[in-house]
Amino acid sequence: QIARGAYLVQGLGHCGSCHTPRALTMQEKGLDEKAPDYLTGTELNSWAVPSLRGIEHWSQDEIVEYLGSGRNSTASVAGEMTSVIANSTSHMTDEDLHAMAVYLKSLATGGKAVYQHQPQSSEATTRKLTAATDLSLGERLYLDNCGACHFVSGEGAPRVFPRLDGASVINVENPTALINVILAGAHTPSTSRSPSILPMPGFADRMDDAEVAQLATFLRQGWSNKAPAVSGEQVQKVRSTLAAEHR
Known part of the structure; x- marks a missing residue:
């Protein structure tokens, strides 16, 4: 599942195009999990784009539900991610969405502080x-x-x-x-x-x-x-x- 998820996130899903910071010459600072900046979040068109590494505040099932429908038990989509879900991830199979979730959950957060709900x-x-x-x-x-x-x-x-x-x-x-x-x-x-x-x-x-x-x-x-x-x-x-x- 991790290999399938990596293929979908890095390739067909091209999640890094929005969720990976870019260098001065606009290239992505990483193309896979080997790069420390890969999927660590950035700002795009005056929107804060979140990190996808680990996604510790959601379970795998919540990630799948969000990518498949644009909502889950705690959140709803907004901004440019709305069109991503409408035109891309909502048409994927549950198996592929689960593979993406498994891969994203496997990524180290890089030591960044993660908000914990209390x-x-x-x-x-x-x-x-x-x-x-x-x-x-x-x-x-x-x-x-x-x-x-x-x-x-x-x-x-x-x-x-x-x-x-x-x-x-x-x-x-x-x-x-x-x-x-x-x-x-x-x-x-x-x-x-x-x-x-x-x-x-x-x-x-x-x-x-x-x-x-x-x-x-x-x-x-x-x-x-x-x-x-x-x-x-x-x-x-x-x-x-x-x-x-x-x-």
């Missing part, structure tokens, strides 16, 4: 949002715009509304993917495994840069999440790259 530290945020008193701007924005789907617990609904407490897209150091989703929204693709398209609206027309920064900062520091704050300047930089309808 649900016991989530209770304080849940209690505060439930009481709805003495809220920060980010917390108020969350209740007004996000809480109906993702709930005060940040747990969402499996395979429908992504979990925010412990989500990898929220806890990575680079916040650009999260900012993109808040501004422009996202939607799952229609696949044979999950035909329904589940959309999330963008909030670019409802929030200014400072408000998006406050909301993103709350998401990155609420519940058990532990990631750096987001600034209005970071939001403005991402907003400037979006199509006109999302600015």
